[in-house]
Amino acid sequence: MARDHENHREDVAGRANVEDTPELLAYYDDLGRKGAAALWTVANKIEPWEPVSQSVPMIWRYADLRDDVLRSVDLVTPEKAGRRVIYLDNPGRSDVAAAVGWIYAGLQVMHPGERASAHRHSASAIRFIMEGQGAYTVVDGHKMTLGANDFVLTPNGTWHEHAVASEGTPCIWQDGLDIPLVNALEANFYEVHPDLAQAVTYPVDDMTRTWGNPGLRPGGGDWQKGYSPMFKYEWDRTYEALSGLAAHSDGSPHDGVLMHYMNPVNSGHVMGTLGASMQMLRPGERTKAHRHTGSFLYQVCKGSGHSIINGKRFDWTERDIFCVPAWAWHEHANASDTEDACLFCLNDLPVMEKLGLYREEALAENGGHQPVG
Amino acid sequence: MARDHENHREDVAGRANVEDTPELLAYYDDLGRKGAAALWTVANKIEPWEPVSQSVPMIWRYADLRDDVLRSVDLVTPEKAGRRVIYLDNPGRSDVAAAVGWIYAGLQVMHPGERASAHRHSASAIRFIMEGQGAYTVVDGHKMTLGANDFVLTPNGTWHEHAVASEGTPCIWQDGLDIPLVNALEANFYEVHPDLAQAVTYPVDDMTRTWGNPGLRPGGGDWQKGYSPMFKYEWDRTYEALSGLAAHSDGSPHDGVLMHYMNPVNSGHVMGTLGASMQMLRPGERTKAHRHTGSFLYQVCKGSGHSIINGKRFDWTERDIFCVPAWAWHEHANASDTEDACLFCLNDLPVMEKLGLYREEALAENGGHQPVG
Amino acid sequence: MARDHENHREDVAGRANVEDTPELLAYYDDLGRKGAAALWTVANKIEPWEPVSQSVPMIWRYADLRDDVLRSVDLVTPEKAGRRVIYLDNPGRSDVAAAVGWIYAGLQVMHPGERASAHRHSASAIRFIMEGQGAYTVVDGHKMTLGANDFVLTPNGTWHEHAVASEGTPCIWQDGLDIPLVNALEANFYEVHPDLAQAVTYPVDDMTRTWGNPGLRPGGGDWQKGYSPMFKYEWDRTYEALSGLAAHSDGSPHDGVLMHYMNPVNSGHVMGTLGASMQMLRPGERTKAHRHTGSFLYQVCKGSGHSIINGKRFDWTERDIFCVPAWAWHEHANASDTEDACLFCLNDLPVMEKLGLYREEALAENGGHQPVG
Amino acid sequence: MARDHENHREDVAGRANVEDTPELLAYYDDLGRKGAAALWTVANKIEPWEPVSQSVPMIWRYADLRDDVLRSVDLVTPEKAGRRVIYLDNPGRSDVAAAVGWIYAGLQVMHPGERASAHRHSASAIRFIMEGQGAYTVVDGHKMTLGANDFVLTPNGTWHEHAVASEGTPCIWQDGLDIPLVNALEANFYEVHPDLAQAVTYPVDDMTRTWGNPGLRPGGGDWQKGYSPMFKYEWDRTYEALSGLAAHSDGSPHDGVLMHYMNPVNSGHVMGTLGASMQMLRPGERTKAHRHTGSFLYQVCKGSGHSIINGKRFDWTERDIFCVPAWAWHEHANASDTEDACLFCLNDLPVMEKLGLYREEALAENGGHQPVG
Ligand SMILES: [Fe+2]
Ligand SMILES: [Fe+2]
Ligand SMILES: [Fe+2]
Ligand SMILES: [Fe+2]
Ligand SMILES: [Fe+2]
Ligand SMILES: [Fe+2]
Ligand SMILES: [Fe+2]
Numbered sequence A, B, C, D: 001m002a003r004d005h006e007n008h009r010e011d012v013a014g015r016a017n018v019e020d021t022p023e024l025l026a027y028y029d030d031l032g033r034k035g036a037a038a039l040w041t042v043a044n045k046i047e048p049w050e051p052v053s054q055s056v057p058m059i060w061r062y063a064d065l066r067d068d069v070l071r072s073v074d075l076v077t078p079e080k081a082g083r084r085v086i087y088l089d090n091p092g093r094s095d096v097a098a099a100v101g102w103i104y105a106g107l108q109v110m111h112p113g114e115r116a117s118a119h120r121h122s123a124s125a126i127r128f129i130m131e132g133q134g135a136y137t138v139v140d141g142h143k144m145t146l147g148a149n150d151f152v153l154t155p156n157g158t159w160h161e162h163a164v165a166s167e168g169t170p171c172i173w174q175d176g177l178d179i180p181l182v183n184a185l186e187a188n189f190y191e192v193h194p195d196l197a198q199a200v201t202y203p204v205d206d207m208t209r210t211w212g213n214p215g216l217r218p219g220g221g222d223w224q225k226g227y228s229p230m231f232k233y234e235w236d237r238t239y240e241a242l243s244g245l246a247a248h249s250d251g252s253p254h255d256g257v258l259m260h261y262m263n264p265v266n267s268g269h270v271m272g273t274l275g276a277s278m279q280m281l282r283p284g285e286r287t288k289a290h291r292h293t294g295s296f297l298y299q300v301c302k303g304s305g306h307s308i309i310n311g312k313r314f315d316w317t318e319r320d321i322f323c324v325p326a327w328a329w330h331e332h333a334n335a336s337d338t339e340d341a342c343l344f345c346l347n348d349l350p351v352m353e354k355l356g357l358y359r360e361e362a363l364a365e366n367g368g369h370q371p372v373g
């Protein structure tokens, strides 16, 4: 077996450093027949000094992909496709269909009058609206109308479906899911709704009106689930909050003015496995580099600028999507001296934090800025 | 000793029912000399079938008190008085200076240019603005400007002081504190600020702008204290939230549309010992009676109507204050068929909930309405 | 009214210091008629610089009380008395029947074959066995056999009853309850069991066997209640644990080697309002003085020694009970150089901690020891 | 690209069912060049109806492996090997060196007087002692002596090292780590101790003596870390607890009498990513089948019997190790009618529970027993 011949010697005290000998190779073969192997042949590989992500830092430019996304309307029906989605396929993560780390992302398009069938699954999903009017989502009987830059949850286990009202326009949004993670953890279950569609049993947008109020909890409101009851986060109020915060705080040297979308019940992440944030780079703002564990997928929702990721510069403008893999150095810059730029970010911070695996480091050298290769 | 001769016999199985005899009375005297007593002489008193509050249900009408409050300006200086406050003195709780249960409340008046000296204490305080312009509070270096119906916290242990800007108008607000409770628990500490005034070290209103956003947590925001970081809750946004909730939910049969002011970090009560809520009685709304443990002090901040408390009707209008003692039946009615009415309520629910003592009961008879005596 | 004439002037900046004048006295009368009063007349009283407990530090010697307790058997039946208990009546707290602070305590005696009627209440109770054999308690269908120094819970809301097996001996135990507190909070409810006795529906001592294991949680064990599922804490295992800890840690300068009885689900206090601990003073050990908020009632369960409380020395021996009021200086000493001494302590720490009112201070002067007056 | 030609059509409403056409294949090629792909080509694969584990149910018999483990002593030194470990290499998980799911396990051998170098890593580890005398572990300065069936933690981030006292005997233990998971999450960091060895700075076994007591929390004990402070769980007390529980409860139909090793601070799992339990199958006990998410690795530490996993029977005896993959049906049987059998189990339940992915199902058919193929 190929594995038997692995060897990752390091000449460092405390690390494995065993030379292959005929006797040892025979021993390895012997172990292999018993479903066993010698740790020292792989120890240095499976206990690296620090993480090196399999994901490739990259950008998906909306100008490149938009036409392809729209073309899918002519190529497949929602009935046959299930959902008409073009997904982001990181070359380092093709085997698990991930855009970065264990996060899946796709661009979904829907025409007025179309409706995807209702279903549910163990994976958790978000939606971030990119363009078009009339889109709506139904989650466990709660209908939400959606406009550009609105952020919507379809948490694990909830029945959900998407549609565009017949009086709307073609809509495109970004889907984000933890499907790769849940598959890796061998815990994904999937069900099609018996009726293929849900009844809307609550007033439209009721969860946002009930739970999305500043410093106010609804009387009688009891919510014990592992995700936020505030299924939709509206852009207007988010941008207003960011602007207010920008006027009252310095922000972060690494992120500008950043707010996490939160579960209002406990101020934690919106769902058990996926977090999300919106950040503003003020006019002329250029952040300093840091790196941390966790995987991050950004969508530019306002303005233009660039990010430097592991020493490579990525220029971006509205609707572009780019990723920052785990433990990759990254810094951001707003290209405008007069307008702010805003970045939506989907991440797996809940996983890293709950499992005690979050670690962060600021770049000390060179004034906190990476040399660009 | 008088106590030796207490007796509270009940002729019920499982309850104390011991007749005084000469032998027993001598025995009681004997025990008394040793710092002891017989439980059965007081058991039925100290283990009542259900609570009977010492507090008297009552209303303090602003029309009656406002002149007296304003008159205090001529009678005492803030320097000599400490704070120029007329407090609400429930006849059943005069010994502990409480308005209801263990809650103290007073009406404080301050003229433009006046400033009370900074101090701190173990007791927790709230302020609810009744009239005037230019009032502000400073809490641990955070300055907050205050308008009518704004709700402000000065949590236990925080340095705080109040003032009215010199360009303002005479201001009156309601103070609410847990002083009686903290005294009863023998845990009150008091300190005067060494400079008698604090420096303002943050942007004005920064805590509300940072923590008071719908479904958004500030990046890097870490708050571990036992009270809300959102020190001020503004009326405009609260009323807007209530109106939105009224359109999206049925509300409660006992309270109309009610929202608790919350600590945005955990959606719990604003402070460790005091909670507060704002509720809207929709046009024509009349709630059904219930009773529960905990003490409640209402201020009418919009509209007029009446409440029935333990069978007695109290008519109220804007700025009136009334109390609902523990385990007292109560129901509310809006007098208007076209305008909503809003009630601010200060309570000790955090104490009742944390200690496992909250209990609630709806009135079953008579369609849920009390006969009025 | 007498109250109108209160005045507590202090000549300190930031404190109330208003002289009575005829005009002010008339004003006070006027306010009094409206259910109001001027804060500055009482501010310095209700906002003290630090707590001064109403409770008197004192000791109840078992040698003095034991005969009286046993005599109650001849004087009253359990049926008539409800429970045959002599309670500890702190002279500063007679009005609320408390031994210290808001804690009630009594000595209950029961003869073989006697059984008290089952009931439940909002108040929480503990029992600490002092002498005798054959006593048992039933809590919500769980029967527990009791020996000397065993510690038992009857949490708020649980059905409970006590008895002594007919083959046993006369038993005496200490009851401890939060009755004064729950009464003060106007939240006490009482019910007699419809059958006056419960069925035993679980194996004897099952809760201790299920939940009282070192570092082990029972599979399927789900416990959400606000109190410990481990209703009985046995002396043998407690003493063994203390001895083990004494060999592996230095202990506390103020308490020797102390362990809190805990709720094994969250390692918090055993009940929502009452905590308890057992501490060992090693041979020759003399602790240093400190003071803190909260009320504490000690029972000596092994050895003899003395405590100094607010400068007064109290000598104690097995079964004596003494109290340390809130914010009173206290230190303890074991009289023996060869034997350890053990103190059981009942307290209201859960209340102080949950309400954010716990504060502690070590005595800095005189090597940490109080001068004895 | 091969990926472009994937297709997983299902003829079920709500599932993807798109036929490959020349036009679509060209479209897929086009997308591929842009780092994108069509979801409907892989949707049915990445959203399975239920999990199918990559891990193979299997058993590693100690009789087969023990000699190989001992032989490694002659083949490599601890200095060169780092640690002398034979790891369990599940054929479905060879790529990540896992025994089951994302759990690594190995058998480590050490001779008297040997000592492995101190290091730390983000991965969490356990040790379960199989044979030999004199082994000890040092974790963050706390030394623990180890005997058969003792269970020890070396939590993520702690410095640790292992050794066998020179007066001991050759020792073998099972290591268990979350290395595969932490690698997959791209969060593994590794450090060799600067001195290659730690100083022992606490009394031997102090953490077990301090935190491993029934219903007792050490005074002053404050532990906020994400893992248990009770680093060692001793077999004697664990077996005693299991025996006591067996006498006081029915146990579970699927697991017999099972206890989870717990963090005594919060009764949760011992570490953030790994849980462990010990269960007793009473004489003659045969459990019913169920399946659940999560991966489980059993070691037989007492007795003999068999387990049926996904319809295949695995007979086991002391020291054998076998695995139950995610969502695999499993049931256990004790072969003896007179002796109990005990199974130690290492699992990733903390991950499944924290991420909201735990799901369980009992086998309804055939009296709860699987047909054996
Ligand atoms: Fe979905
Ligand atoms: Fe970052
Ligand atoms: Fe104050
Ligand atoms: Fe109410
Ligand atoms: Fe009782
Ligand atoms: Fe103390
Ligand atoms: Fe290690």
Ligand SMILES: [Fe+2]
Binding pocket: D254, D290, D292, D330
């Ligand atoms: Fe299982």
